[in-house]
Amino acid sequence: MAALDEAFAAAAASGIRQDRVSANGLRINVARFGRGRPLLLLHGWPEFWLVWRPIMERLGGDFELIAPDLRGCGDTGKPFPEPDSTATAERHSDDMFALMDALGIEQFGVVGGDLGAYVAQAMSHRTPTRLWGTFYFCTPYPGLGSRYGQPSHLIEVWYQYFQQLPWAAELVGSSRDACRIYLRHFLDHWSGDNPSVFADLLEAYVDNFMKPGNIQGGFDWYLSSAPTRRLWLEGKLPPKPPITVPTRFLWGQRDPLIPPEWSDRLGEYWSDYSIGFADAGHYVHAEIPDVAAREIRTFFNRIKAKSS
Amino acid sequence: MAALDEAFAAAAASGIRQDRVSANGLRINVARFGRGRPLLLLHGWPEFWLVWRPIMERLGGDFELIAPDLRGCGDTGKPFPEPDSTATAERHSDDMFALMDALGIEQFGVVGGDLGAYVAQAMSHRTPTRLWGTFYFCTPYPGLGSRYGQPSHLIEVWYQYFQQLPWAAELVGSSRDACRIYLRHFLDHWSGDNPSVFADLLEAYVDNFMKPGNIQGGFDWYLSSAPTRRLWLEGKLPPKPPITVPTRFLWGQRDPLIPPEWSDRLGEYWSDYSIGFADAGHYVHAEIPDVAAREIRTFFNRIKAKSS
Numbered sequence: 122m123a124a125l126d127e128a129f130a131a132a133a134a135s136g137i138r139q140d141r142v143s144a145n146g147l148r149i150n151v152a153r154f155g156r157g158r159p160l161l162l163l164h165g166w167p168e169f170w171l172v173w174r175p176i177m178e179r180l181g182g183d184f185e186l187i188a189p190d191l192r193g194c195g196d197t198g199k200p201f202p203e204p205d206s207t208a209t210a211e212r213h214s215d216d217m218f219a220l221m222d223a224l225g226i227e228q229f230g231v232v233g234g235d236l237g238a239y240v241a242q243a244m245s246h247r248t249p250t251r252l253w254g255t256f257y258f259c260t261p262y263p264g265l266g267s268r269y270g271q272p273s274h275l276i277e278v279w280y281q282y283f284q285q286l287p288w289a290a291e292l293v294g295s296s297r298d299a300c301r302i303y304l305r306h307f308l309d310h311w312s313g314d315n316p317s318v319f320a321d322l323l324e325a326y327v328d329n330f331m332k333p334g335n336i337q338g339g340f341d342w343y344l345s346s347a348p349t350r351r352l353w354l355e356g357k358l359p360p361k362p363p364i365t366v367p368t369r370f371l372w373g374q375r376d377p378l379i380p381p382e383w384s385d386r387l388g389e390y391w392s393d394y395s396i397g398f399a400d401a402g403h404y405v406h407a408e409i410p411d412v413a414a415r416e417i418r419t420f421f422n423r424i425k426a427k428s429s
Numbered sequence: 430m431a432a433l434d435e436a437f438a439a440a441a442a443s444g445i446r447q448d449r450v451s452a453n454g455l456r457i458n459v460a461r462f463g464r465g466r467p468l469l470l471l472h473g474w475p476e477f478w479l480v481w482r483p484i485m486e487r488l489g490g491d492f493e494l495i496a497p498d499l500r501g502c503g504d505t506g507k508p509f510p511e512p513d514s515t516a517t518a519e520r521h522s523d524d525m526f527a528l529m530d531a532l533g534i535e536q537f538g539v540v541g542g543d544l545g546a547y548v549a550q551a552m553s554h555r556t557p558t559r560l561w562g563t564f565y566f567c568t569p570y571p572g573l574g575s576r577y578g579q580p581s582h583l584i585e586v587w588y589q590y591f592q593q594l595p596w597a598a599e600l601v602g603s604s605r606d607a608c609r610i611y612l613r614h615f616l617d618h619w620s621g622d623n624p625s626v627f628a629d630l631l632e633a634y635v636d637n638f639m640k641p642g643n644i645q646g647g648f649d650w651y652l653s654s655a656p657t658r659r660l661w662l663e664g665k666l667p668p669k670p671p672i673t674v675p676t677r678f679l680w681g682q683r684d685p686l687i688p689p690e691w692s693d694r695l696g697e698y699w700s701d702y703s704i705g706f707a708d709a710g711h712y713v714h715a716e717i718p719d720v721a722a723r724e725i726r727t728f729f730n731r732i733k734a735k736s737s
Contacts, residue, residue, distance in 0.1 A: 267580075270578070270580050270583060272575075272578050272658075272659045272662035272663050273659060273663075275578060275583070275586075275587075275589075275590045276590045276593060276594075276655075278583075279583075279587040279588075279590035279591045280587075280591075281583075282583045282584045282587035283587045283588070283591060285584060286584075286614065288610050288613075288614055291610050292600075292601075292607055292610045292611055293600075295603065295604055295606045295607040295610060296603055296604050296606070296607065298603045298604070299600055299603040299604065299607050302596050302599050302600045302603060303600055305596075306594065306596055347584075350580075351580045351581060354580035355580050355581075
């Protein structure tokens, strides 16, 4: 646990505090930092709140940054030790609104990627009036369609199926070495095959995922989202009205999982958005935090909070 | 190694002998038993020659049974310790013809499933005149087409992509426990989620795959076949003339990997074939060896050897 403890201690030394907040029947671990208009930071998989530390430290002078561990992840509760197929984007969305209720925050901005981007979309459909803006990195969205399962892309998305299997967490967690081999792939490959991005954090990530329930807790998302993902790929997802929340995308040009050209259908799903591209892979927020923080600040400063 | 040693000792006590034969630059381990017209038995993944023991013991009075470990598998050589993308069906086919040359056998029948079925198809295209018949269980063939990668089937075929990754063997071989968890899935699930079929052999299989190079040696097939598989799924595989070798299929009705209804296009790829269905999963030869042995005997006894 040494590496994770050290990372937490360093974050605490920067002024980032972690609290447990009861919300939606869950004990949610949430890291907080800074003062200003609130921004909710939603991590992806295989991440937890710590991935936001570079962004938090850069934006703490402008915003109140709220970085929870999502259901099943990090130090948030894992109510189902067995595989749980109910951890859908809608349930995560309920968790997040309840968290913000518990913190007494009515309106806020949301920043997310990967799993966090699914959650932000669900929040945008559920109660858009509470969101004054959403900012996305790597964004899985229904417009990916059948491309997300096309033959040439199966070498990228196999894990979405493997991670549904009831023994997958047992395999990945069978030893610290196994966990490291597995995580290292997703951290390095999605950073554009750049092992330097997460090199200093790899052992802390292994510490986090070797905590009881954390591997399965992350895999629960893939189990829970499987029916919806299949409908995407089959082109059978019931249409929803476009999201009206003001939105900015900052897409990693070298993201191997969701290549930038697949942003071509965003206009069918968002009515008020702009997009930029960044010289990064999947983890724009971790790979180039200076650029990411600047873009987040610029976007949210342009939006006048609806409540102000 | 105890379980595998015991299994080999029991096979030896039945009269099955194992020899090393040099062929095509490889030291091929080959199990042999019985007298009569020669039948070459081609195992799949995750198998090795031992899977054929029940068939060999049932047919030894009628045929000379020759069950090699394919390149990279079992106790056959692993010339490439690193991932090897050259272990194609054509190369395995060359290995097998060279093995039969070394054994002084000109004409023979072939029985195979899974990887062995790919090899049998390659042999049928290369030198059909040497084969007096082919008998297939679970048969991946180009007529599966895009169905093999359709959204509802990705939960079955993810491993074909995972196993291409350069760290996959390291993960699966990271401990004996990891190897067991992984193998057990394929042995049990493909037997129609019946854990009793391979229960007594599971530790022997773990012993086999934990031998240096054997996990990667099996995964090499998925790396080597990836370009061809992608062409299948994309419907772009250059057509070949139908196979003319007399052929029988005995398809497991409960095979989750290649369901029996996907045998519907066999007629485009074989000009002289018949098909039957068996109450089994992927491993007809291991699940119901009495039925499988009877069908093999009946089929090959009906075929008059071309050389006789």
